[in-house]
Amino acid sequence: GSSNPGLTQLQSISNRSVSVILCFVYKVEHGFATASVLKDSSTMVVVEEEIQHLGIFDVDPSLGQFKDHFVYRWNKYIEQKSLIEKYEGSLEEFALGYLKFGFNREPGGIVYREWAPAAQEAQLIGDFNGWDGSNHRMEKNEFGVWTIKIPDSGGEPSIPHNSRVKFRFKHGNGIWVDRVPAWIRYATVDPTRFAAAYDGVHWDPPPSERYEFKYPRPPKPSAPRIYEAHVGMSSSEPRVGTYREFADNVLPRIKANNYNTVQLMAIMEHSYYASFGYHVTNFFAVSSRSGTPEDLKYLIDKAHSLGLCVLMDVVHSHASNNVTDGLNGFDVGQSTQESYFHTGERGYHKLWDSRLFNYGNWEVLRFLLSNLRWWLDEFKFDGFRFDGVTSMLYHHHGINMAFSGTYGEYFSEATDVDAIVYMMLANYLIHSLLPDTTVVAEDVSGMPALCRPVYEGAVGFDYRLAMAIPDKWIDYLKNKTDDDWSMKEIVWSLTNRRYSEKCVAYAESHDQAIVGDKTITFLLMDKEMYSGMSDLQPASPIVERGIALHKMIHFITMALGGEGYLNFMGNEFGHPEWIDFPREGNDWSYDKCRRQWNLVDTDHLRYKYMNAFDRAMNLLDDKFSFLASTKQIVSSTNEEDKVIVFERGDLVFVFNFHPENTYEGYKVGCDLPGKYRVALDSDALDFGGHGRVGHDADHFTTPEGIPGVPESNFNNRPNSFKVLSPARTCVVYYRVEDEAETLDEEMTKEKEAAAATQVEIEEAAIQAVGVIVPMGISDEDELEGTGDSADDDQFLRRKQSCRCIC
Template sequence: MKSAEAEKYPSNKASGNFQGLAKLLPTSASLGTKKFPGRCSFPSSNMILMHGKVGHEWKISALLEDDAMSTLEEDDETIEEYAENLGILSLDPGFKAFEDHLRHRFIRYLEQKRLIETYEGSLEEFAQGYLKFGFNKEQDGIVYREWAPAAQEAQLIGDFNGWDGCNYQMEKNQYGVWTIKIPDQDGEPAIPHNSRVKFRFKHGNGIWVDRIPAWIKYATVDSTVFAAPYDGVYWDPPPSERYTFKHARPPKPDCPRIYEAHVGMSSTEPQVNSYREFADDILPRIKANNYNTVQLMAIMEHSYYGSFGYHVTNFFAVSSRSGTPEDLKYLIDKAHGLGLRVLMDVVHSHAGNNSTDGLNGYDVGQSAQDSYFHTGEQGYHKLWDSRLFNYANWEVLRFLLSNLRWWLEEFNFDGFRFDGVTSMLYHHHGVNISFTGNYNEYFSEATDVDAAVYLMLANHLIHNIFPDAIVVAEDVSGMPALGRPVSDGGIGFDFRLAMAIPDKWIDYLKNKKDEEWSMEEIVFCLTNRRYTEKCIAYAESHDQAIVGDKTISFLLMDKEMYSGMSCLMDASPTIERGIALHKMIHFIAMALGGEGYLNFMGNEFGHPEWIDFPREGNGWSFDKCTRQWNLVDADHLRYKVQITLQISFFDCFSTRAMNALDDKFSFLQSTKQFVSSANDNDKVIVFERGDLVFVFNFHPEITYNGYKVGCELPGKYRVALDSDALEFGGHGRVGHDVDHFTSPEGIPGEPETNFNNRPNSFKVLSPPRTCVVYQKVEEDLDDQVKLPGTETTVAVVMDQQEPNKDLTLCQEDIGES
């Protein structure tokens, strides 16, 4: 995530601490007996206030007395024993010097989880706070509850009572929870569906303020009034208006191929697009491009549209700009019907600073114990101008964990992408920090253990509720074990974003000539990830296109995209180069950079320019806040190959063909990955992924005829995918019906005598700025894969056997070039 004005982390980005998939970086000395920040006070306190469930009776608070604490302490020895056998310690010798820190973190997690289970029944019940807080219907009325310890008096106001709260005073218990019950009138709810409501309270200065209920499910604003405040909306549609899901969730993919999208800016028109328009118009495009997952940004309500959805104000409410909660359910259900899973970009790293519209309005100078946020400077992210959660607070845990369960169960999301994880994990929030990979940077007093424990609880909860969920972390620091299971002592994410990859390409495209590109640097960047933790690779996301930056296609072709994309004229050298490298950059990121792939909406067809949301600085213009689908749909532009094919140069290769290749050969899920050559002189990279051999020629001019490439398996190879094929806007220089037979290399049993550490080799034609994939085939058992929904084939040659689904673990190495 970036704001329009400033990059989130002005620092170097590292995606892990392994060279390739094998080598550990050196570590530093142990933390020893240093005191860890945010140490849990529960085990040593003899009286702790919390809200909870005791037995079968709900109470809006429970008190831990000495006898209860004694019961908890009986299990302390078991917890200590469990922590002694952390699974992650056996995976990485670098953890040895920091085992005290890792055990401390895991014990903190177990203690917090045990307390929740003891006083709330279970973590899953604890995460159903929305059944008690906010508005809930009972048999004869509506009950509204709000946690606001700093309030001295409180009222419920809204359309239903003419905004006069004098007769709707709320009662406060000793734990800061305010309650009111509104009896039904003539058998009907006293608060009508879709009517406005607010929480009015008086704080310590004797001032009355109106705030949107923290657990509100919907919030709207009067669009006819400039800078009007948002209103909470009581959302309880009658059965006839409630959306009913029709489709089951699609099965969990082995490797997510993610289409990152922003519903609001998905229209060609200068307007905010709706959930239903996105479902009907954009989802079919995503499906046609062979993605299996959609990642939706800006779903949680945010009062400032220009924040890209990252300054959340109402955590349980859908963004009303694009429609109602029922409209969002329609979108998700339609995606499921198309076989697409849906992830939500969830923001629990901070909250919008807006007091009138958001959660920050509940902070009126009280102590951290009585607030959702830290106090003083610790409670503010200066770079983002936002508030920071106090993850040690019981009610903050209830609020955030319940928020996750709400989106999973109410809307059928299939998982999350957690934004701003780096900011959560460290007290310095990653600001002005250049992470080098030294383990001292990850396990020290700079680490926010409270936040790490929250993330462990969150991942445990998500996977317990929905075992097939996919949870992705946005972390620029390369925190080790972020992607390992909680039960092993990790933080529990399924994937982490490989955030160093787009930075590498931006650096090359802005600062280096093509002939200065280092193949070894590219390979290092793409393979520099932890061997046992999965990554989502990408060449560009929404971050790289925000105002002040450019998409890869625009970096490559710039102003010529306005004048040189017509099929009615010859392509200029700039356009030729741009289209070729665009295909190569995205494909090598996918093929070598991780175990999943992500693309931002529109970049698959080379969307030009940048993204700039309506704001005061641009005159509130939508000009750069749309997606120009007309470019890829226009018959006469180079975004499309030719009228009859109806496929773009970019779209067909960079998306459909790449994804189709993975559908057939499952190379993304293969742990067999071996880079045999990264030749800086030739500008050629050769590697194997699964049973496929990839040859990338980044040289701007030279065609290599009879270029020798190494491989593991002997036999006959043919082209499986070719970026230079005519159907992809190339020149058709590589023969797809040519058989490539291997020759043995070296002396059997002496690997050091092999060619580039491979026992076999074959020779290929490798034109400049092309990538070609080869697959081993049996005699006369070749075939082609058709692109779904078209009459076009992608020249995929295969045998008639299914790809090996049980490949043995193989560490990556880089042979001599």
């Protein structure tokens, strides 16, 4: 019944081609089934002719040498999916596990179920029974599922909303232990007790307290421009920010900068704050540090009202090692068949100190697939970023691996087929429930077919993160002088991706901002950021270089690095310093675990220039959709001039990385003949530049070479025009058509609207925190200017608007 043609094709292949010979054990009770993990002896016969229809071999014929691998994992996928459909009804119904497990209302009371086959006895305890479970013993069925029904009392639930609960059970050693329920939807910690463990909380608010969504999901953008954010560290104050504060204060900033997607980190509950949310303890619970489930719904609804899609950073690659308040607490030494995790060394990640899932286990599949559906259905997320995919793809988890791109590295005995089958099921499910979704894989290995549809025999992600790009920029900024930068190497790093699989490019994310590393801005300007960012005084050479390269690095990454773009919260305006979560080593300080929005809101600080350019970058894509264009042609990488020229869509990009040379009448190639004008100019006054490029100039093309003979053209382009290319600038040109004047007017109005929004943000910030004197500026400077009329005149000139259409 899906509207997705790919899903229809997959169903057709499944129905026509699969003949299954199964060895399994299944039993059904209470409307749900449990099957044993299939033994190696189980087989599947697939008609050879139908295997030829796996589209991945047409997309990349080189994969044909690994046909046996693809056939094997396709068979495993169809086998698992067929079992689920036969004994659970459908994959979609299977993923409704949260309606059976955990706490759910049924006629006359609350029913609680927990899968814990290793338990010998079990009780439900909590505030409702004084933490005495002797009268609330649970019953176990033959699948290891424990159940208890708590009848209502006087027509009211016996377990009050927002009251604490835990699962108490006795394991094989005769020891009783208390654990947070695996399917718990909210968990909190006693703030008065140091290092206290989390308690499960029964979350079932009355109708008057439930948040009701008001706005529909926005349409899927043709190319995601993602704003990666951490709600907890989004406050300007040294404390944990809340979901509602983020919705009211940060979302308008994201919208004003023309992003179309928000990616939220650290939503799943994690007891260790400094893990950045990646050591999840409670998979169905909203992180309680920032508020309640209803508060998160408010945030997502507010984002939708602004036309922003919301992705969730989901962590299914591993789980926290915590025992008392995490899923690991259910592992008491039983076999892997009765556990969420693998046993022995296979069940532990050596570098992350965390537990690894057994993706071949029926109940693990139910748990994880239901987890995805829970976040989509209950909170209206629009998609996911899957964390740690490389670790899932291989038994070696990518540890000590330097992937060279040789196909044999990806398809061998080192490949974890169970994990791949899980991701295929997950992507099929997500796209079936929400055809207009976006699912991004964090994979550093570059596995082929990761980001092609499942019906082709691929894994099914929509995008992968282009993780090698930030490493290249860090290498250049740390180890090379400007004269040593190679234009060819930069272009190769940005374009080295599989043409048939989409990438999200980024110059830096949260990874590059963690303590011990440096952001691009800090690598460029370092201590000058503390004293040299005042616009009331001339910029030092370090600051001028830093701002210029910050704009160029982020923009060329966006324009050439992928089919989507990502920026981490604060990097758009060059947020200084690193991120350091409160911990014992820094005396539990929040000082560097926040965002200093006052820096970009203060008009006489240069941070505003980087922020304005970031806004213009996104607006350019909003108007010309170059990220979604498949036309990407690099026509020149001139090492001597330090100039890169390329086309994306019908736009022509000219990047001059030379530290000193400005080129007048510089010839650039293009495809279409006609008249070109400036669309975006990093040297404009609005962006902290010198205003050297004339935005009113018309650039007329000249035909090159012999028509129909590309090798006779200029840089293999049939036309060319001449430009002014100042040192350390990037300028984008668009081809003028009949409606160009109207386009100019529309984009001018967009700029004015964005500026008005920024004023509202700044006024709100001032009302919230008062006037803040930013670092590097004295009270005297702030109130009186520099006192130098020439400098004040220069400041006024910089206030002039640029005249490019962005």
